[in-house]
Amino acid sequence: MSPEPVQTRIFEEEILSVSDVSLSFGGVKAIQNVSFDIKRGEIRAIIGPNGAGKTSMLNVINGFYHPQEGLIRFKGKARRRMRPSIAAAQGIARTFQNVALFKGMSTLDNIMTGRLPRLEKGIFGEIVNVFLQAAYLGPARRSELEQRKYVEEIIDFLEIQHIRRTPVGRLPYGLQKRVELGRALAMEPELLLLDEPMAGMNLEEKEDMSRFIIDVNDQYGTTIALIEHDISVVMDLSDRIIVLDYGRKIADGTPGEVQSNQAVMDAYLGVPHE
Amino acid sequence: MPAKGVTGQEGLDTFPKLLLHNARTLPDHPSIREKDLGIWQSWNWSEVLEEVRALAIGLQKLGLQAGEKIAICGENRPRLYWTFVAAQSVGAVPVPVYQDSVAEEMAYVMEHAGAAFVVVEDQEQVDKLFQISETVSCIRHIIYDDPRGLRDYQEENLHSFKDVQEKGRKALRDAPQAKTGWEETINAGKGSDISVFLYTSGTTGRPKGVVLSHDNVLITARETAILEGLRPDEEVLAYLPMAWVGDHIFSYGQSYVCGFCVSCPESPETMLQDLREIGPTYFFAPPRIFENILTTVMIRMEDAAPLKRKLFKYFLGVAKEYGEAILNGENVPLKGRLLYALGNILIYGPLKNTLGFSRIRIGYTAGEAIGPEIFRFYRSLGINLKQLYGQTEAAVFITVQPDGEIHADTVGVPAPGVEVKIAESGEVLYRSPGVFVEYYKNPESTSETKTGGGWVHSGDAGFFDDRGHLKIIDRAKDxxxxxxxxxxxxxxxxxxxxxxxxxxxxxxxxxxxxxxxxxxxxxxxxxxxxxxxxxxxxxxxxxxxxxxxxxxxxxxxxxxxxxxxxxxxxxxxxxxxxxxxxxxxxxxxxxxxxxxxxxxxxxxxxxxxxxxxxxxxxxxxxxxxxxxxxxxxxxxxxxxxxxxxxxxxxxxxxxxxxxx
The missing domain is CATH 3.30.300.30 (ANL, C-terminal domain)
Incomplete structure (x- = not known):
């Protein structure tokens, strides 16, 4: 129960690297010459004041924005332009700052949609599949059962059995966030991007969510990159932290290093004007 | 005069003997179910026997001795129920502990009982045990059911339930005579042996460990099973705390006596959905559960469409007027019967189905007084809800309402084999085969409660009304x-x-x-x-x-x-x-x-x-x-x-x- 992290974990293999990435919208420079890497198995946090470019960075990583300059390497392969669907198929999943679930669908169905990228089988296969699915026969039935089993394991993992059949629109915010995490997990991602997973939560919900993030990292071995404003949560959870300010990287290192960095303190606390 | 389902049980005076008997006479009949990953998994009696045997031998291999105590803590889970009978089969005493107790409460009970082994559900309980392990020195081994989050725990005295069973299975493969040896130990058991310690929740002061023998639990369970005509095909939902005497009798005692199947909900939050899926025929709930369900129904009706709301209101009126009389088998005019039948198609049937109450033959409520309005509401829908009055010290049953003689303000007449009298002071006294052996390590309280002639002071003030039914007013000392x-x-x-x-x-x-x-x-x-x-x-x-x-x-x-x-x-x-x-x-x-x-x-x-x-x-x-x-x-x-x-x-x- 000591407040200090038990020990620093060491990670070797690089899963994602970002080199000299710049992104601008017209005259607004959202990201300027940012470079960093994410190692397989670690929990990496991106922090920074409002408007620092954190969400833009996530959007660049999962291919929603295309940077004007710079290179992104995922699992050793460089890519310049990529669509989010391809990023998803390659193993990058994410959750959103404002929950983006299908409100009229049940928890179960929402998480099932996370399995869809696993089912793609070309247009002909799809047509055959539609009929099989309608008749609930053969491979369709088998595949449905397999997917459902995987989803049930996630439901068990996140302890949301009691809302399995509840339309997510009726759930409180904290639970919706958990369902969204479940949907991302259903994709069996190698890299999971979480955009403010704890925004708007009370203390107890935050503790639950932290627990789940640690468990996902521990049990599924998923690499996690997260944006979060609650600094104490970030310090407790993450192995390494990147600090952005006005689109530039101002610090990168372990929680201890970042905490004692002068530039970071200035960015958060402000600098006196002479 | 044995009833259907409870015949030929002479000599079956302990739980392990009943397990052997059920595995022989009802091998393929489901014994227990749990919902895992959204699907109900069940074990029949012969499978349960195999699981329990492996566990019992495994526990012995870990060093569990006859006479030692084994604490059990968690939500209702098949493996935890098996621990009861496995412990009993080797002469050890199971001590269920309330799963939501805070660490100090848990420490007190385990220390007081001297638990050598603890079997728990999951990481939460394991963490609590490590927290108290400094003060409670008697615990030698901790066994857990659900491995989630426990992968990195290195402690040597921590075992998974499966590993312990595997130890037992291996021992049985290596030495096949271990199986007959185990059965011999079971057959040597007697009904007067200690079967369980149940700690009372204690409205005042420290909890007391009520010591019950196999006879206490089984005779009571059997007599009332005969009274209500319970059969092997009953369906029961086990959702109340395992440490509470009610669950011990309804989900464990009577299940072993009658051979019926007990279902464990997926989680406490899903209880109402599980209730609907299982559709129990025999259901016990404290008044607050019935209150909660009724409140939910009424709130949801407020939001229903006007026509539905009107229908609901009208037929509820019909039910109020005729429902109870029909259930009690009284004379009801034809018009009333027809209206009630229509209401059953339109309102009561669907409502009971939604709540999971369609198949209830016997419903019990006890523990607190139930509101007369609430009680009548359920009865008027045709649910045979009855009140009983019981205590841990009596292995539950003291009085119960006989069919057809149900009054909202009384708790019925003495249960079979129970004698009840009212002391000068107004306190209710009783004497029965279910009366507990003693309070563990507390002779003072034992002699205060159990007095001359085997009469037990219930601590409740009450009186018999002119119909011969017991009416409880309050705790005598209050x-x-x-x-x-x-x-x-x-x-x-x-x-x-x-x-x-x-x-x-x-x-x-x-x-x-x-x-x-x-x-x-x-x-x-x-x-x-x-x-x-x-x-x-x-x-x-x-x-x-x-x-x-x-x-x-x-x-x-x-x-x-x-x-x-x-x-x-x-x-x-x-x-x-x-x-x-x-x-x-x-x-x-x-x-x-x-x-x-x-x-x-x-x-x-x-x-x-x-x-x-x-x-x-x-x-x-x-x-x-x-x-x-x-x-x-x-x-x-x-x-x-x-x-x-x-x-x-x-x-x-x-x-x-x-x-x-």
Whole structure:
């Protein structure tokens, strides 16, 4: 129960690297010459004041924005332009700052949609599949059962059995966030991007969510990159932290290093004007 | 005269013997179910025998000796139920512990019982055990059911349930004679052997360990199974705490005696959905569960379409008029029968189906008084709900309502084999085969409770009415007097108020004081829904509780209760003179309620002493600061200004009016 992290974990293999990435919208420079890497198995946090470019960075990583300059390497392969669907198929999943679930669908169905990228089988296969699915026969039935089993394991993992059949629109915010995490997990991602997973939560919900993030990292071995404003949560959870300010990287290192960095303190606390 | 399903059980005087018997006579009949990953998994009796045997031998390999205690802690899980019989089969004594108890409570029970082994459900309990392991030195081994989160635990004395069973299976493969040896040990067991320690939740002081023998549990379970005609095809949902005697009798004792299947819910939150899926035929619930279900139904009906709402209201009226009479087999006019049949198609049937009550043959409620309105509501729908009166010390059954003789205000006639009498002081005394052996390591309390001739002091005050039914008023020691010598029965008054759906808990004061006053907790679900419909904004319990309109509503309820009390001879003197609505919900984590949700009056009076003072010094407003414990164990303070209202009282009717 000591407040200090038990020990620093060491990670070797690089899963994602970002080199000299710049992104601008017209005259607004959202990201300027940012470079960093994410190692397989670690929990990496991106922090920074409002408007620092954190969400833009996530959007660049999962291919929603295309940077004007710079290179992104995922699992050793460089890519310049990529669509989010391809990023998803390659193993990058994410959750959103404002929950983006299908409100009229049940928890179960929402998480099932996370399995869809696993089912793609070309247009002909799809047509055959539609009929099989309608008749609930053969491979369709088998595949449905397999997917459902995987989803049930996630439901068990996140302890949301009691809302399995509840339309997510009726759930409180904290639970919706958990369902969204479940949907991302259903994709069996190698890299999971979480955009403010704890925004708007009370203390107890935050503790639950932290627990789940640690468990996902521990049990599924998923690499996690997260944006979060609650600094104490970030310090407790993450192995390494990147600090952005006005689109530039101002610090990168372990929680201890970042905490004692002068530039970071200035960015958060402000600098006196002479 | 054995009944169907409970025949040929001579000599089957222990749980392990019954297990062998059931595996022989009902090998393919399901014994227990649990919902895992959304699917009901079941084990039949022969599979259960194999699982239990592997566990028992595995436990022996770990060093479990006859006579040692094995604590069991967790939600209702098949593996935890198997631990009971596995322990009993090697002569060890299972000690179930309330799974939501805080670490110190748990430490006390384990230390007191001297538990050498502990079998728990998951990481949460394992962590609690490590937390208390410094103070509780008797624990040698910890075994867990669900491995989640425990992968990195390196402790040598921590084992998974599967590994222990694997140890047992290996031993059985290596030495096949171990199997017959185990069965011989079982056959050498006697009904008078100790079968279980059940710790009472304790409204006052430390919990006491009630020692029960196999005979205590099994004779009681068998007699009542015969009385109600229970069969192997009953369906039961095991959702109440395993440490509570009720669950021990209904989900374990009677299941082994009758061979029926018990289903364990997926999680406590899914209980109502699981109830619907299982559709039990035999169902036990404390009154608060029936209250909660009724409240939910009523709230949802408020939101239904006008036509549905009208139909519901109309047929509920029909049910109220004829339903109970039909259930009791009385004479009902043809028109009533036809209307009721129509209502059954349109309303009662679908409603019961939604609630999971379609198949209930026998429903029991006990533990607290149930509101007459609530009780009649379920009965009028055709659900055979009955009250019983019981205690841990009696292995539950003291009295039970026979079919056709159901009264909302009594708890029935003595159960088979039970003798009941009323002491001079008004206390209920009983004597039965279910009467406990002793309180563990507490001869003093044992001799206070169990007196000459085997009579047990129940601690409850009551009397037999002219129909021969027992009526319980209150805890004997709680019945007091006001300064003007009027009788004051706090629980009686509290219950009258709690029967209103808007009121969740009540604490009454008055013993040795000038007048009767009460603290009230509003029911957040019911009052919250009312607030929503009446555009009363609120952000928290505290804010809603302090609202003037809520106070007006509660005042009307208190007024009705006073009018009712005025008509009751003997008790009319203790009408409620002042009341306040508490700023926080009473909570077991703060020690204000017991784990079975009974109010701890003395503790509350002490904790809220300034409020009690304010009730008696005539002030209209008072300020209080209270420490609260959050679910994760941290503490915080809440402060509030609380309003106190005066009530008018009613004159008791003169004998002329009473005669009318």
């Amino acid at each position: 019945v007091g007097r006001l300064n003007n010598d009027a009788m004051f029965a706090p629980k009686y008054i509290e219950n009258k108020l709690k029967f209103y759906p808007n009121i969740k808990e009540v604490v009454a004061f008055g013993d040795g004081r000038d007048m009767c006053t009460v603290f009230i907790n509003i029911d957040l679900t019911a009052v919250g829904s009312w607030a929503e419909r009446n555009n009363v904004p609120y952000a928290s319990y505290q804010e809603l509780a302090a609202n003037d309109l809520v106070y007006d509503m509660i005042e009307a309820h208190v007024d009705e209760v006073n009018a009712g009390l005025a008509r009751e001879p003997g008790i009319s003197g203790s009408q409620i003179r002042r009341f306040l609505i508490l700023h926080k919900e009473l909570d077991a984590d703060d020690g204000e309620l017991t784990r079975t949700r009974k109010v701890r009056r003395a503790f509350i009076a002490d904790r809220y002493a300034p409020l009690v003072t304010a009730l008696y010094d005539g002030s209209e407003m008072t300020h209080i600061e209270t420490e609260v414990t959050f679910e994760d164990g941290r503490k915080g303070m809440i402060a509030a200004d609380i309003q106190i209202r005066d009530m008018q009282t009613y004159e008791p009717p003169t004998s002329m009016e009473a005669a009318q």
